Amino acid sequence: xxxxxxxxxxxxxxxxxxxxxxxxxxxxxxxxxxxxxxxxxxxxxxxxxxxxxxxxxxxxxxxxxxxxxxxxxxxxxxxxxxxxxxxxxxxxxxxxxxxxxxxxxxxxxxxxxxxxxxxxxxxxxxxxxxxxxxxxxxxxxxxxxxxxxxxxxxxxxxxxxxxxxxxxxxxxxxxxxxxxxxxxxxxxxxxxxxxxxxxxxxxxxxxxxxxxxxxxxxxxxxxxxxxxxxxxxxxxxxxxxxxxxxxxxxxxxxxxxxxxxxxxxxxxxxxxxxxxxxxxxxxxxxxxxxxxxxxxxxxxxxxxxxxxxxxxxxxxxxxxxxxxxx
Amino acid sequence: xxxxxxxxxxxxxxxxxxxxxxxxxxxxxxxxxxxxxxxxxxxxxxxxxxxxxxxxxxxxxxxxxxxxxxxxxxxxxxxxxxxxxxxxxxxxxxxxxxxxxxxxxxxxxxxxxxxxxxxxxxxxxxxxxxxxxxxxxxxxxxxxxxxxxxxxxxxxxxxxxxxxxxxxxxxxxxxxxxxxxxxxxxxxxxxxxxxxxxxxxxxxxxxxxxxxxxxxxxxxxxxxxxxxxxxxxxxxxxxxxxxxxxxxxxxxxxxxxxxxxxxxxxxxxxxxxxxxxxxxxxxxxxxxxxxxxxxxxxxx
Numbered sequence: 001x002x003x004x005x006x007x008x009x010x011x012x013x014x015x016x017x018x019x020x021x022x023x024x025x026x027x028x029x030x031x032x033x034x035x036x037x038x039x040x041x042x043x044x045x046x047x048x049x050x051x052x053x054x055x056x057x058x059x060x061x062x063x064x065x066x067x068x069x070x071x072x073x074x075x076x077x078x079x080x081x082x083x084x085x086x087x088x089x090x091x092x093x094x095x096x097x098x099x100x101x102x103x104x105x106x107x108x109x110x111x112x113x114x115x116x117x118x119x120x121x122x123x124x125x126x127x128x129x130x131x132x133x134x135x136x137x138x139x140x141x142x143x144x145x146x147x148x149x150x151x152x153x154x155x156x157x158x159x160x161x162x163x164x165x166x167x168x169x170x171x172x173x174x175x176x177x178x179x180x181x182x183x184x185x186x187x188x189x190x191x192x193x194x195x196x197x198x199x200x201x202x203x204x205x206x207x208x209x210x211x212x213x214x215x216x217x218x219x220x221x222x223x224x225x226x227x228x229x230x231x232x233x234x235x236x237x238x239x240x241x242x243x244x245x246x247x248x249x250x251x252x253x254x255x256x257x258x259x260x261x262x263x264x265x266x267x268x269x270x271x272x273x274x275x276x277x278x279x280x281x282x283x284x285x286x287x288x289x290x291x292x293x294x295x296x297x298x299x300x301x302x303x304x305x306x307x308x309x310x311x312x313x314x315x316x317x318x319x320x321x322x323x324x325x326x
Numbered sequence: 327x328x329x330x331x332x333x334x335x336x337x338x339x340x341x342x343x344x345x346x347x348x349x350x351x352x353x354x355x356x357x358x359x360x361x362x363x364x365x366x367x368x369x370x371x372x373x374x375x376x377x378x379x380x381x382x383x384x385x386x387x388x389x390x391x392x393x394x395x396x397x398x399x400x401x402x403x404x405x406x407x408x409x410x411x412x413x414x415x416x417x418x419x420x421x422x423x424x425x426x427x428x429x430x431x432x433x434x435x436x437x438x439x440x441x442x443x444x445x446x447x448x449x450x451x452x453x454x455x456x457x458x459x460x461x462x463x464x465x466x467x468x469x470x471x472x473x474x475x476x477x478x479x480x481x482x483x484x485x486x487x488x489x490x491x492x493x494x495x496x497x498x499x500x501x502x503x504x505x506x507x508x509x510x511x512x513x514x515x516x517x518x519x520x521x522x523x524x525x526x527x528x529x530x531x532x533x534x535x536x537x538x539x540x541x542x543x544x545x546x547x548x549x550x551x552x553x554x555x556x557x558x559x560x561x562x563x564x565x566x567x568x569x570x571x572x573x574x575x576x577x578x579x580x581x582x583x584x585x586x587x588x589x590x591x592x593x594x595x596x597x598x599x600x601x602x603x604x605x606x607x608x609x610x611x612x613x614x615x616x617x618x619x620x621x622x623x624x625x626x
Binding site: 037058059061063064066068069070071072073074075076077078079080081082084098099102103106107108 | 460469
């Protein structure tokens with residue numbers, strides 16, 4: 001057997017995952033951003049920045065498996081005028097969140113934290129690796145912008161947008177093959193959501209992998225003569241309050257969907273915004289305050305109640321509540 | 327108030343040889359630290375007093391910092407990783423004219439830029455926000471790495487406490503800096519042997535400390551951290567060291583210069599100084615009764 005045949009095959013390095021889209025976009029953008037440096041903690045192949053390492057080795061900084069040092073060092077790199085992009089898994093961003101808080105956010109350093117492997121989308125690595133708290137945790141840091149794009153096209157656009165944005169950002173990518181939702185004409189603006197499908201009975205607000213599932217749920221609901229509006233909300237903070245208020249006023253009921261615990265993430269942000277502008281009944285699709293487990297992402301989504309069917313079911317529940325409150 | 331400032335380092339001291347000037351600067355840093363902690367009603371005197379000589383040598387002899395060019399990209403960078411010694415850093419700034427003495431005495435007051443721990447967004451001459459131990463060391467490493475990438479000759483200095491070395495992040499950074507050949511990075515350990523609650527040895531022993539850094543690939547020097555000439559020489563040797571970062575293990579005395587605080591863990595802080603304690607401390611530091619009155623009554 002030749003050594004090539006004996007070499008292990010890496011699992012899950014899909015050509016159409018958000019992490020691949022991020023890594024490739026970053027690599028292509030690099031020539032236009034001379035101060036850009038990418039920080040890695042020995043998982044470049046996992047986060048997609050192996051593309052960057054190959055093309056721009058002099059701007060690729062290896063920190064070893066030591067995320068706390070990497071996160072705080074990013075603050076130091078920014079302090080001397082570089083544009084650091086910290087890359088690791090979402091769960092390890094949680095490990096270094098206090099460094100992100102003090103040495104990046106409190107110090108107002110222009111650092112981008114890009115996290116792959118968020119939520120159940122991690123799949124078979126199981127509960128220990130599935131970060132279901134990151135959106136809430138980073139959203140709670142003053143001045144931190146939080147983004148979770150939905151498809152590879154949006155990921156590439158968001159990558160450019162965060163490099164152009166002045167301030168600390170936490171952005172999720174994704175491990176698994178992503179459903180293509182958008183074409184090349186898609187637009188992304190930090191702080192703006194978009195209506196992907198119009199509807200009048202209920203609004204489904206989703207981010208990340210849940211956007212495709214929300215669209216599938218809207219399709220299911222249509223067959224029951226329920227007209228569901230689907231909103232892609234890639235920026236969790238600052239949330240697009242204006243669009244949410246508009247949608248809540250139009251449809252009178254809201255469902256949020258995220259690959260995250262139901263506390264403090266997209267659902268929390270939507271509820272906080274609507275409580276101030278246009279209160280409406282809301283149902284929250286996400287992990288119901290539990291950890292994940294091993295399994296393939298799609299079967300995990302169904303098992304843990306964040307699949308399309310669970311979103312459709314939440315829509316039926318909120319419609320029933322809307323009927324009662326109307 | 328300014329009168330007290332001027333009298334704290336007399337005309338004869340300004341004409342003195344370097345080592346005498348540095349010792350005078352350290353004495354000033356200690357005195358103003360005590361006064362600011364007295365006015366604040368809280369703060370960390372022990373670790374501020376122990377690092378005064380280190381700060382005096384760094385700012386008055388080693389680093390290329392000028393009051394009129396504090397935003398010069400080529401300036402050397404200092405990170406107070408042991409951020410709780412903020413009173414000593416602010417006193418150093420006052421000594422160099424980065425701020426007024428009166429401003430430094432607003433330590434820990436509402437609305438004051440002289441926060442309980444240094445904050446980069448409040449004072450232009452503070453290089454990093456610190457206070458959570460271990461982080462400043464990594465920030466300094468990031469600065470050193472970035473400056474190398476930019477082919478800058480600028481050097482970066484981080485002052486760490488000894489208790490701080492118990493943070494795992496410190497050893498992440500200690501492993502990283504030699505791997506990246508950061509010979510523009512100097513770590514100084516304020517090794518006063520005491521931490522918040524007790525002796526390092528009782529809380530979590532650090533020894534053999536020099537051997538640890540040596541094993542990690544650092545150029546190691548161990549000196550008397552109150553000997554300004556030794557400090558000047560150690561920084562000189564660190565500058566001559568190529569291809570690896572330098573650590574200066576500065577043996578110090580917690581509470582140095584104030585006998586009732588020396589080697590007593592309880593003066594780590596955060597503590598309230600009574601008027602009598604502040605007066606006794608300043609007297610021990612050689613501050614005249616008149617100057618003491620000026621320093622302690624100024625905010626009244």
